[in-house]
Amino acid sequence: MFSKTIERLNRPASMRIASLAKKLKAGGHDILDLTLGQPDLPVHYNIIESVHECLLSGKTGYTESQGILELREQISVYESEKWGYPISADQVLVSPGGKQAIYYALRTLVNPLDEVIIIEPCWLSYKELIEMVGGKAVILNTDPNKNFVVSIHEILAKITSKTKAIILNVPNNPTGSIYPSDTIKMLIRYSAAHQIFLIFDNIYDEIIFDDEKIEYSLEPLQCEKLIIVNGFSKSFSMTGFRVGYVISHEIIMEQMIKVHEQLATCTSIVSQYAALAALRIEKSYLEKRKEVFERRRDFVVNRCRELNIDLIVPQGGIYCLIDTRSINSSSVVAAEKILQHALVAVIPGVVYGISSEGYVRISLVGDEAILEEALKRISDLMELTL
Structure with a gap:
């Protein structure tokens, strides 16, 4: 039935x-x-005030499907600083939350029985989203005695001819573990060289302790298979606004926009202006x-x-x-x-x-x-x- x-x-x-x-x-x-x-x-007062101003000014309709240009430009600056390579507004899609962004990426990339590697423990929706698009989740288990972190060699050992993508969540939910910058850089370089997509779920990346920093410093050519997912729920307490974003190469983005247009048309205009206000708050x-x-x-x-x-x-x-x-x-x-x-x-x-x-x-x-x-x-x- x-x-x-x-x-x-x-x-x-x-x-x-x-x-x-x-x-x-x-x-x-x-x-x-x-x-x-x-x-x-x-929630910061500026975010609340932006919602008020948006409604009073009559901004209640559809926006450009990909997202308000001003917001995408602000996101591109924000993420370029973190990743160390230039990201343009055309590489940004504003989505109704980070979960939707991950679905867009998987829906765009995965064909039936394609494999997607996930490192457990991990956010419980990864496996279900992979299966929803017809893919197969390949589980890489970890050891609590190693803080649930695996080596680059353990990740690469899971790759087969059917591997389409790898999902990495840093810091991890639920463990709070992070990966060394060198491991991340090696994984990005490997994925670019072997036509494997790397999906970064960075929803907690503004909450890293002990003055730890993840240094990416990447070259644009290394990032053609890189997909970055982020949002405003955790960093700005905006869970109910349902606004996130996904960043990718323009060729991938063109396909993801198709999925977004059919499922959502656009992300709430009110939430988008709230996100814009959030990014303008002092660091x-x-x-x-x-x-x-x-x-x-x-x-x-x-x-x-x-x-x-x-x-x-x-x-x-x-x-x-x-x-x-x-x-x-x-x-x-x-x-x-x-x-x-x-x-x-x-x-x-x-x-x-x-x-x-x-x-x-x-x-x-x-x-x-x-x-x-x-x-x-x-x-x-x-x-x-x-």
């Missing part, structure tokens, strides 16, 4: 946790929710936001060590993986027990791949008082199960 492709898509185990948390909250329980991938920091604003998450990261790491909770120390992003094997070897069972007995909602690590089984993901989206209470409750439960 239904599409076989859609029937095969999985709903994540995290949905069960969310449903149980909702029931417990409705029953009057004090649930601490650490599942959200949504920054709790407020110190992003630095201050990063410092908030870094302080929370440091707090969680220090408290976990004091409470004898093992964890993976994130190098960036807004999440942290903690080891819950002392509660149960199954992260789904552990997450359910943490919710039922400690009244803390967390995401099972296995949602992101078998590599992170035995861990749960917590979000750094509450102040230190909330994080303190949540960790104390989890620690108390761990002591009871020993």
